[in-house]
Amino acid sequence: MRRLMNLRPNRGSGLLLGILPFVALLIAYLVASDIRMADNPNDKLLPGMSVFADAVQQFAFQEDKRSGDIILWSDTAASLQRLGIGLSLAALGGLVFGILTGVLPYGRATLSPLIAALSMIPPLAILPILFIIFGLGELSKIVLIVIGIAPFVMRDIGMRVGELPAEQLIKVQTLGASTWQTIVRVVLPQMLPRLIDAVRLSLGPAWLFLIAAEAIAATDGLGYRIFLVRRYLAMDIILPYVVWITLLAFVMDLLLRQISRRAFPWYQRA
């Protein structure tokens, strides 16, 4: 018998093993829900599947009587717009400042201490300031995401530039490159796939900041809805929303990975 650490599942059994915990979780929920429903058929905490089906039918496929919108879609659109704008700005800013600090010693000396200090501020602690300065509209939510994500991206890109072999940067100078040409032909193209990696790692925190901002002050959005219906213990809406958010985050991650693979075939992780 080989050591446990040397035993590997094959493709099929690996897939099966991966699904198993999900199924176990689902079964555990159904059993617990059944037990509670037997005591009280109107239980709100662990509703059964039929209750979920009704709720999903209502908020995902029927127009809201008051607004005329389908709530899930309008919430999703509002949240994704905030997230998309916030992440894009954070990525752009992170790329520019990361390259500045990574390539230019003067840029590093000037900006690195500031970025390091800013990245230590808990973004949620300054959310009230953002609400005061930028009001309760879209801007404050987007700024929260940018402030939360950009310092990480900047530092990450700065470090990735530092990891480029010094030989490359010397070589391109002997080929006649100026600082600017070195950035646009050698550094920037090699940073783009690394930027995608940084954004993928930032997806979790970005959702966190989005939902926190929406929970506190918004009139639509996925986070807003969850915190709104919490007042009615509406687990039949909250849980499907959480699953939907998870699915969105997963698909975004998958898309970014595919883009990276297609657009930068030379970039393969060792």
Place this chain on the structure above:
Amino acid sequence: MVGASGGGKSTFLRMLLGQETPTRGEFLVDGKPLPDEPGPDRGIVFQRYSVFPHLTVLENVMLGLELERAPLLGKLFGRKRGEVRERAAAMLDEVGLYHARDKYATELSGGMQQRLSIAQSVIKQPRILLLDEPFGALDPGISADMHKLILRLWEEHHMTIFMVTHDIKEGFDLGTRILVFDKVRLDPQAPNAFGATITYDIPLHVTSNKVLEEMAEAKARTERFSDGLVAA
């Protein structure tokens, strides 16, 4: 340029390159001091990492010409790009990499990457080509091919080549002049206590008695050889 590790060969090369500046003295070419940063007059091939992984083999060679002709983007388009592409392809043919022109640089073997790095530099027609142990990480059979290549390019393109090597035989096979780097004073308890210098400057293919005497004299000045550590 040969010598023991820590003997200052690579430091000397980096000073030639402009990556480090000497605290005293200066480097003159035709009576003019070398610029104090790397530039297109001096090409370099390092032992590793001097090709660009995000570019194909052909693009790696085109890069030097593109940088010269497109100051803003460092990239050419259309007809100008076509011209540069043809020159780069001819250069690749010269170093035997034409068949691999569309691969990414990191898909090549170590020896092929070094050929590519040489082609990248030579297409810029540098006055001086610096080689920092370029074949140190290659198989012996492959480095023999590389020796032929480098001698051919040296003759065709009229460059001065400075090459650092650990392999003394390689130095004698390729060189016209050998600079030996060593420490004149050597403290075995503190190997870094004293600095290194060029201990011999050997013009090859010249074996007059005067040269031999000068070498013997130079050797006598080196502590390493005064206590029986004489190498071949």
